[in-house]
Amino acid sequence: NAGVTQTPKFQVLKTGQSMTLQCAQDMNHEYMSWYRQDPGMGLRLIHYSVGAGITDQGEVPNGYNVSRSTTEDFPLRLLSAAPSQTSVYFCASSVNRGPGELFFGEGSRLTVL
């Protein structure tokens, strides 16, 4: 049982480049979300989705886009990377249409030079 799968695990970008972090879950969860983890700041919500075709902004959405065309996939797009986006990114899903108990991926460490 794969759970929540994130790719890539590590990525280095130059300022201004764009990229997509992939997230897939095989648990048929309706709720999916993206968090970023920074030292001393816990996890902060970037975007979330309560079902296919529905997305909304979280606490720190600027510089990121998401889409939810299927139940399984929830990619996070960085449009023009900035050093402030250097972080560890976690995708998480939940069976209900609310966060409840979240199941996390293993994380994607992004460095923007």
Place this chain on the structure above:
Amino acid sequence: GDSVTQMEGPVTLSEEAFLTINCTYTATGYPSLFWYVQYPGEGLQLLLKATKADDKGSNKGFEATYRKETTSFHLEKGSVQVSDSAVYFCALSDKGAQKLVFGQGTRLTINP
């Protein structure tokens, strides 16, 4: 808005010591409360939860009681092991909200 405050880390203990990690919260409604644990190189995983006042969540020897009067959800374990070394996050989810609000995390190291 909603917020969670955890005790500052890092916390270092010897094996078999008693553990307490403090967590207090601010919420407008009646939230559900969670403790998540993050082992090195891994994502977070749910450790325990409580959904209403006076509920006690427990798992793997860890316990936490939802105290509405003190707005607290402190994590405790009677005898820690080296394998408990990890980062622990307290979190809340207010009813109707679409997100979990996390504390800053507390790094715990257990020495043999």
